[in-house]
Amino acid sequence: MAYVITEPCIDVKDGDCTAACPVDCIYEGGRTFYIHPDECINCGLCLSICPVDAIVWDQEIPADQRHFIAVNKEFFGNEVTGLGSPGGWSKECSTELDHPFVAAFEKTAAIA
Ligand code: SF4
Ligand code: SF4
Numbered sequence: 001m002a003y004v005i006t007e008p009c010i011d012v013k014d015g016d017c018t019a020a021c022p023v024d025c026i027y028e029g030g031r032t033f034y035i036h037p038d039e040c041i042n043c044g045l046c047l048s049i050c051p052v053d054a055i056v057w058d059q060e061i062p063a064d065q066r067h068f069i070a071v072n073k074e075f076f077g078n079e080v081t082g083l084g085s086p087g088g089w090s091k092e093c094s095t096e097l098d099h100p101f102v103a104a105f106e107k108t109a110a111i112a
Pocket of ligand 1: 003022024039
């Protein structure tokens with residue numbers, strides 16, 4: 001179980017949640033942040049901070065966002081960044097890379 005960053009963070013990415021995380025398991029990519037599923041301790045402290053409600057618990061994730069469980073996990077694998085489990089974000093983890101789903105994602109224009 002872990003918390004997951006979903007679609008609304010893409011291109012918003014203000015980083016507010018990173019200040020709340022006691023274990024620094026929220027990592028920055030090019031267009032969004034990603035939560036490390038093995039490092040997240042499920043404390044929920046990041047949840048209410050997100051201005052666009054992008055953070056959800058994987059046990060309560062809406063069906064149309066379920067693919068973000070894999071997106072967050074795969075960001076750390078060899079197919080994307082190869083970061084593995086660094087044990088917490090540090091400058092050495094900085095990357096402009098994104099999971100292919102996020103890299104290709106096109107935001108639809110907001111309905112006025
Ligand atoms: S639930 Fe807690 S440990 Fe997990 S990403 Fe949020 S603040 Fe970090
Ligand atoms: S607070 Fe929300 S919008 Fe900001 S970086 Fe975290 S998940 Fe993304």
